Amino acid sequence: MAGNPRNGRPYRTLCARQRALGLPCWICGRDIAYDIVGPEAGKHRLAFTLDHETPLSRGGSLLDPANARSAHRACNSQRGNRMTTDQPRASRRW
Incomplete structure (x- = not known):
C-alpha cells in the first residue's frame, strides 16, 4: 500500500x-518568511509552502517543477483549487 506522496523524497x-530560490509569493507578490521552519511553519500564515499553478485536483502534477510555485501558507490556503491567483472577495460588504 502506497503512502502519502507528499512525504516522499522526490516531493521533499x-x-x-x-x-532555495527565495522567491516572493506568486499569489500576492510579497516576501515569504523563509526563516520560519520546523513545526511552527505549519501554523504560521507567512511561512513558505509549495503551491501548484495547476491545482492537483484539476490535473496538475505533484512533482513537476514547472508547476511548482512559492507561496505563503495563508495565500495558498485561501486560493484553494482555483486556477486564478486573484484574491477572492468577500461575499458582502462589512
Missing part, C-alpha cells in the same frame, strides 16, 4: 529546491 527535494 522539490520543496527544498523551490525554497
